[in-house]
Amino acid sequence: MKYFIFLMIFACNIFAFDINFKNFSSDFEQKVQSNNSSLNYKGNFMITQNKAFWNYTKPNKKQIYINNKEVVIIEPELEQAIYTQLQNLPNLQVIFKNAKLISHESYEAKYENIIYNIKLENGSLNSISYKDELGNLVSIYFYNQKFDQNINDNIFIPKIPSHFDIIH
Secondary structure (H helix, E strand, O other), X not given: OHHHHHHHHHHHHHHHHOOOOOEEEEEEEEEEEOOOOEEEEEEEEEEEOOEEEEEEXXXXXXXXXXXXXXXXXXXXXXXXXXXXXXXXXXXHHHHHHOOEEEEOOEEEEEEOOEEEEEEEEOOEEEEEEEEOOOOXXXXXXXXXXXXXXXXXXXXXXXOOOOOOEEEO
């Protein structure tokens, strides 16, 4: 769960370092590697300046909605929806505005002893990787990126089936 939330926050703020947009969407693949195992997540997302919709498709379906600091996580396989608040967010906009160019289209940013490696390809975000506080290597790859598309705001409204459990 922590990786999901971090990815959402990260992507909502990463573009502060040199990209102006009204909205952004992309497919993604996230890999979390530890000593003896690897988890792979796939999906797509759409973000605006204050809203986000994340649609995880593999290994389990999950939808995550963010509206400012309110988060709704819908887990169809568990038939539940979780409401929570984002608290104590690091100011990633400041972090990435201060990211240092390491080599052509490769940046490095540091926050609370974690180093984030940011790779661009032809000026577009290609990947973000870092080692988390548990020593896991987290890599996020972005594909089919689109900026400033016409979007229906209804995509940011959680659709919770009436028979799902609601957890606050």
